[in-house]
Amino acid sequence: MGKLVIQKYGGTSVGTTDKIKNVANRIKSYYEKGNKVVVVVSAMGHTTDELLDLAERVNPNPSKRELDMLLSTGEQVSISLLAMALEAIHVPAQSFTGAQVRIMTDGNFSNAKIQAIDDSKIRKALDEGKVAIVAGFQGIDQEENITTLGRGGSDTTAVALAAALKADECEIYTDVDGVFTADPNKVAGAKMHEKISYDEMLELASLGAGVLHSRSVELAKNYDVVIHVRSSFHSNPGTLVVSEEKLVEKVTVSGVTIKKEEARITIPDVPDKPGIAADLFGALAEEDIIVDVIVQTSPENGKNDISFTIPRKAIRNATPILENFCQRHQTGKMQINDKIAIVSAVGVGMKSHVGVASRMFKALAENNINIEMITTSEIKISCVIPEEQGQTALKAIHAAFINNN
Amino acid sequence: MGKLVIQKYGGTSVGTTDKIKNVANRIKSYYEKGNKVVVVVSAMGHTTDELLDLAERVNPNPSKRELDMLLSTGEQVSISLLAMALEAIHVPAQSFTGAQVRIMTDGNFSNAKIQAIDDSKIRKALDEGKVAIVAGFQGIDQEENITTLGRGGSDTTAVALAAALKADECEIYTDVDGVFTADPNKVAGAKMHEKISYDEMLELASLGAGVLHSRSVELAKNYDVVIHVRSSFHSNPGTLVVSEEKLVEKVTVSGVTIKKEEARITIPDVPDKPGIAADLFGALAEEDIIVDVIVQTSPENGKNDISFTIPRKAIRNATPILENFCQRHQTGKMQINDKIAIVSAVGVGMKSHVGVASRMFKALAENNINIEMITTSEIKISCVIPEEQGQTALKAIHAAFINNN
Numbered sequence A, B: 001m002g003k004l005v006i007q008k009y010g011g012t013s014v015g016t017t018d019k020i021k022n023v024a025n026r027i028k029s030y031y032e033k034g035n036k037v038v039v040v041v042s043a044m045g046h047t048t049d050e051l052l053d054l055a056e057r058v059n060p061n062p063s064k065r066e067l068d069m070l071l072s073t074g075e076q077v078s079i080s081l082l083a084m085a086l087e088a089i090h091v092p093a094q095s096f097t098g099a100q101v102r103i104m105t106d107g108n109f110s111n112a113k114i115q116a117i118d119d120s121k122i123r124k125a126l127d128e129g130k131v132a133i134v135a136g137f138q139g140i141d142q143e144e145n146i147t148t149l150g151r152g153g154s155d156t157t158a159v160a161l162a163a164a165l166k167a168d169e170c171e172i173y174t175d176v177d178g179v180f181t182a183d184p185n186k187v188a189g190a191k192m193h194e195k196i197s198y199d200e201m202l203e204l205a206s207l208g209a210g211v212l213h214s215r216s217v218e219l220a221k222n223y224d225v226v227i228h229v230r231s232s233f234h235s236n237p238g239t240l241v242v243s244e245e246k247l248v249e250k251v252t253v254s255g256v257t258i259k260k261e262e263a264r265i266t267i268p269d270v271p272d273k274p275g276i277a278a279d280l281f282g283a284l285a286e287e288d289i290i291v292d293v294i295v296q297t298s299p300e301n302g303k304n305d306i307s308f309t310i311p312r313k314a315i316r317n318a319t320p321i322l323e324n325f326c327q328r329h330q331t332g333k334m335q336i337n338d339k340i341a342i343v344s345a346v347g348v349g350m351k352s353h354v355g356v357a358s359r360m361f362k363a364l365a366e367n368n369i370n371i372e373m374i375t376t377s378e379i380k381i382s383c384v385i386p387e388e389q390g391q392t393a394l395k396a397i398h399a400a401f402i403n404n405n
Helices: A017-031 A047-058 A064-088 A120-127 A153-164 A198-209 A214-223 A276-286 A312-329 A356-366 A387-403 B017-031 B047-058 B064-088 B120-127 B153-165 B198-209 B214-223 B276-286 B312-329 B356-365 B387-403
Strands: A004-009 A036-041 A093-096 A103-105 A114-117 A131-135 A138-140 A146-148 A169-174 A195-197 A227-231 A239-242 A255-271 A294-296 A303-311 A335-346 A373-377 A380-386 B004-009 B036-041 B093-096 B103-105 B114-117 B131-135 B138-140 B146-148 B169-174 B195-197 B227-231 B239-242 B255-271 B294-296 B303-311 B335-346 B373-377 B380-386
Touching: A004 A017, A004 A153, A017 A036, A017 A064, A017 B047, A036 A064, A036 A120, A036 A153, A047 A064, A047 B017, A047 B064, A064 A093, A064 A131, A064 A138, A064 A146, A064 B047, A064 B064, A064 B093, A093 A120, A093 B064, A114 A153, A120 A131, A131 A153, A153 A169, A153 A214, A195 A198, A198 A214, A198 A239, A198 A255, A198 A335, A214 A227, A255 A276, A255 A312, A255 A387, A276 A303, A276 A312, A294 A373, A303 A312, A312 A335, A335 A356, A335 A387, A356 A380, A356 A387, A380 A387, B004 B017, B004 B153, B017 B036, B017 B064, B036 B064, B036 B120, B036 B153, B047 B064, B064 B093, B064 B131, B064 B138, B064 B146, B093 B120, B114 B153, B120 B131, B120 B153, B131 B153, B153 B169, B153 B214, B195 B198, B198 B214, B198 B239, B198 B255, B198 B335, B214 B227, B255 B276, B255 B312, B255 B387, B276 B303, B276 B312, B294 B373, B303 B312, B312 B335, B335 B356, B335 B387, B356 B380, B356 B387, B380 B387
Parallel strands: A004 A036, A004 A169, A036 A131, A093 A131, A103 A138, A169 A227, A195 A239, B004 B036, B004 B169, B036 B131, B093 B131, B103 B138, B169 B227, B195 B239
Antiparallel strands: A103 A114, A138 A146, A227 A239, A255 A303, A255 A335, A294 A303, A335 A380, A373 A380, B103 B114, B138 B146, B227 B239, B255 B303, B255 B335, B294 B303, B335 B380, B373 B380
């Protein structure tokens, strides 16, 4: 008895017509074992960038509705080519746009959230013995406007389909072998996980180490969909993303990451009164500036020092907002340090292990790395350090927790 | 009081982002006069060829459903870019795919016929003061599969919208100034028509002289939509395609055309029995081979000679079919002449003028051009002649009817 399998292939996996043929052959091997296969694909390689370039030339600031209309063509090209490639090797296939399988979203163009999926057309195609190929990244709102789901949207499409169809497996094919304890290109001893929990994956995703985008992991967690992250270049098993209960061994630290190209902003002598943080970070959020680490010192004479990190490339947009804030609240002079990095250790085992933070600090101290800021969550510790020492820090923390386990 | 205007821009008019900006400016000038504007666009320049090339690489013989899924992305790119270009010059605009305005067609992929249009979304956009931009060439069938309308499909979309919306004008913008008495690149004295009838336009279209595709002209005739053919490069008036009653002066010959790259097939001694022509031409039609001129001699001893023309590039596919036919019916030996051309004169005035054919034959005779085959319809005379004399024949006929008028 065959399974119902969702397979998602990203842009690099379908980057050329030859790669599309490879994907078709891989799908065929699953199909021929009697499985029902639903495939989600992204746009081919650089298609999205090429479309954005066209848009830029006619309008540097296009409406998001029209941008979504434009970008959604990328996946439509991929699904039809993949269906043709399957037909060429005698596998019956049928492609579907987001609109055709009514992937209903809210009307938040360029970053829409899936609200419902009508699986009837897909089920019909599967019952007819076809492989169903669904365009990732796209949906429609109540007025049938085309929407897109934002970064990593195709992963979200795959997980949403797995939930809607109650699929037996949800495989996310990518250009890496699975989820590692650290980027194997940066840390020689990095190990691949057999399993990792949703929460750890979420923390790693938000740190930019994301093989998967946060929203797809959140959705998988909510609907208890096991995600199988694996390589599209071979058939090695990869990593399963599962609920915490399914982890046999809860490791203290499952991942170490580094985020570069960040800047630290410090505003001294901020009046200690309600609403002041909301004022500051609300203004930054309005300009879509992502604030990561935030540290506020304890009040002293009714004044706080507030430090936080933003992406380095956001400094230019942030500066007038921050200067305005400083003037309105008569703070001290804002300081910017644009030579920092953020190293983080993530692991569900932290909840039950003591001394994790001190072990991390010790590893940094032994390498003469000064810690400028520290934040912790239940399963994550992040330190802001000088950027030039980032690589050393990453290796030291990885060695302390993972290679020395 | 503004008008409701449909404007259609073809692939060359929107071939580059600069050209799209030009089109946007032209639309703006209509919009600012208080007109309601609905725009139909084709895919940018060579997009369709590029998509076909991608398809060819994964499957030399793809299913038509998937091909339509692929090709329809071309227009979706154009409509979104044009909407963005209009927004950039402060003209509110909204783009619509064929699916979104429910251009319902039959399920005949790659050559679908429009059955109905739901104009509610377009009317809503117009009422909101927006320019509505609709993807040409595409629709959906009852199962919401994406279909395409075949060659010249965007013209058909424009005319169908003009009929559905009861538009005041239906302008087809193209890279020529209007409809001429002959191709102005081939005949120096060719004149542009101010008006031409649907039937003449249909004959000219089927002769390949088509600024407009036959189906759009048929639809315009059925719904009495006046088509305005004009250049997208300047604002000269162009040609109106109207019903015969609206022609003030019915000229004898309104157009002279030549069709090259044709071949004449002659099959001698075909048994004169019912169903034999259906057998022959049915077999050719099944292979999508277009037969143009057909001549059958009167039966003599129970045998006919059948001659007909096909496109020269179809000879290879036609040969085995024809050889099989000759064998089955024990005809004489088939002859192929692949050095012929077809010259035609078209005009509604022929109906009421005598001596048109003889005048045409005289013009050819005076230039020592031998006529190999002749066919006539109510408003057309076609002669098959040696290809090398084609250009001479075209000029001679044009001079006889038009420059000597």
